[in-house]
Amino acid sequence: xxxxxxxxxxxxxxxxxxxxxxxxxxxxxxxxxxxxxxxxxxxxxxxxxxxxxxxxxxxxxxxxxxxxxxxxxxxxxxxxxxxxxxxxxxxxxxxxxxxxxxxxxxxxxxxxxxxxxxxxxxxxxxxxxxxxxxxxxxxxxxxxxxxxxxxxxxxxxxxxxxxxxxxxxxxxxxxxxxxxxxxxxxxxxxxxxxxxxxxxxxxxxxxxxxxxxxxxxxxxxxxxxxxxxxxxxxxxxxxxxxxxxxxxxxxxxxxxxxxxxxxxxxxxxxxxxxxxxxxxxxxxxxxxxx
Numbered sequence: 001x002x003x004x005x006x007x008x009x010x011x012x013x014x015x016x017x018x019x020x021x022x023x024x025x026x027x028x029x030x031x032x033x034x035x036x037x038x039x040x041x042x043x044x045x046x047x048x049x050x051x052x053x054x055x056x057x058x059x060x061x062x063x064x065x066x067x068x069x070x071x072x073x074x075x076x077x078x079x080x081x082x083x084x085x086x087x088x089x090x091x092x093x094x095x096x097x098x099x100x101x102x103x104x105x106x107x108x109x110x111x112x113x114x115x116x117x118x119x120x121x122x123x124x125x126x127x128x129x130x131x132x133x134x135x136x137x138x139x140x141x142x143x144x145x146x147x148x149x150x151x152x153x154x155x156x157x158x159x160x161x162x163x164x165x166x167x168x169x170x171x172x173x174x175x176x177x178x179x180x181x182x183x184x185x186x187x188x189x190x191x192x193x194x195x196x197x198x199x200x201x202x203x204x205x206x207x208x209x210x211x212x213x214x215x216x217x218x219x220x221x222x223x224x225x226x227x228x229x230x231x232x233x234x235x236x237x238x239x240x241x242x243x244x245x246x247x248x249x250x251x252x253x254x255x256x257x258x259x260x261x262x263x264x265x266x267x268x269x270x271x272x273x274x275x276x277x278x279x280x281x282x283x284x285x286x287x288x289x290x
Contacts, residue, residue, distance in 0.1 A: 004240040006031035009060075009085035011077065013068050013126060014095030016043040018195040019145065019228055023092055024051055026232035027239070032090070033060040035081050041065045060084060068095045068122030069114075078129040090141045090239045091130050093123035093167075098197050099159030102208040112159045119163035120170070127174060131183070140183040141239045144171045146250060147189060150275065156209050157201075168250050168275050175248030184247040186238050191226025191254040198225070226254050234258055249273040 010027050014020040015036035024036050028051050036051070038044045048063040055061045064080050066073040081088050099115025100107040123144060134140025148154060149161030150168045168187045175185040192198075198217055206214035231253040237243055238251075245265055250273055251258050261268065280288030 002030065004030045004236055004242065005090075008089045008239065009033040009081070009087065010035070010090035010092060010239060011081050011088060011126070011130065012036045012092040012094060013066075013122070014038055015092075016040055016047040018197075019190055019193060019231055020092075020094040021047050021050075022228040022232040023094060023235045025054070026229070026236050027090075028054050028059065028061060030236050030240070031056070031059070032239070033062075033085055035060075035062045035064060035077070035084065037064045037066040037068070037077050038095070039065065039067050067118075068093075068126055069117040071125055074122075074125045074129050078126075078133075081130075082133070087137060088130060088133060089137075089139060090143070091126055092143045092145070092235060092239070093126055094145045095119075095122055096145065096147075096163075097160075098157060098200050099163075101201065101204045102156055104158050107158070115159035116163050116166075119160070120166050123167055124170060127170075131174075131178065134183045135178065135181050138182040140178075140181075141243075142171070142174070142183065142185040143235055143238050144168070144185070144187040145190065146187040148192070150187070150189065150250065154213075156213070165275070171250075172248045172274060179247060184238070184243060184245070186243075186247060187250045188231055188234055188238070189250060189252045189254075190228075190231035190234075191252070192220050193228060193231070194221060194225035195228075230254055250275065 005027055010032050012020055012024050012034060015024045016038035024034050027034050044063045044065060051061045062084055064077050066077045068074060096119045097115050100111040127142060144167050146168050147164045149164035154161035171185050171187045201209050201217045234253040237258060242262055246261055246268060
């Protein structure tokens with residue numbers, strides 16, 4: 001989608017490596033100004049250097065060290081965005097951690113809570129900080145990064161799973177809140193990625209994450225996993241004018257025909273691509289109804 005984000009400005013959290021960096025690369029390639037943030041200053045500087053190499057004339061590529069779970073850091077980050085850009089149209093909430101790995105009763109409670117602070121509270125803080133600006137301009141794009149924990153149980157990775165499910169429901173709820181303000185809010189399931197989170201699982205071993213999940217992760221590492229570029233392309237689509245009016249959805253970068261969604265806008269005014277409860281009749285069972 002070359003030029004799809006021309007003239008737009010985006011704030012991208014957790015963008016010094018992995019998927020966040022891939023999204024930032026895709027946004028710069030699509031013509032956007034970007035302000036990326038991360039907690040690691042050295043890695044952030046390296047990411048900025050790489051992004052700057054591909055930026056066009058007049059295209060701003062900026063960075064700010066920030067912890068999204070800190071209201072003070074978030075306020076500083078958003079103030080920088082307002083100072084640097086005439087207007088901000090896009091927020092990508094990518095910052096996230098796995099949290100403690102292992103059985104729930106053995107997990108370090110402070111680490112468990114910390115994962116929720118970063119993954120869930122951090123994205124909500126960012127939304128709260130930028131929504132007034134989006135409302136004032138009657139336009140905005142909020143993109144939440146979800147994951148397998150939103151739609152499938154993740155035993156022994158409970159903090160991550162809980163936060164990712166919550167992120168999707170928060171996105172759906174905010175989407176309804178701001179539907180009349182021209183603001184689209186969606187979540188991306190990027191697929192099984194070979195990033196630092198996978199390395200954490202492999203380092204933890206089968207005793208902590210379970211033999212089944214460890215074996216699947218090992219195969220994923222060997223086979224390469226889902227391409228980062230696919231999720232980055234979906235993030236560009238959801239930040240562009242092509243997706244205007246598509247909101248409150250959880251989209252799989254790998255499995256869903258998201259490029260064709262503009263042709264099905266009327267059908268999307270439903271519970272398609274949302275978190276919903278499965279009842280017996282959904283599985284062809286003849287019980288469970290009055």
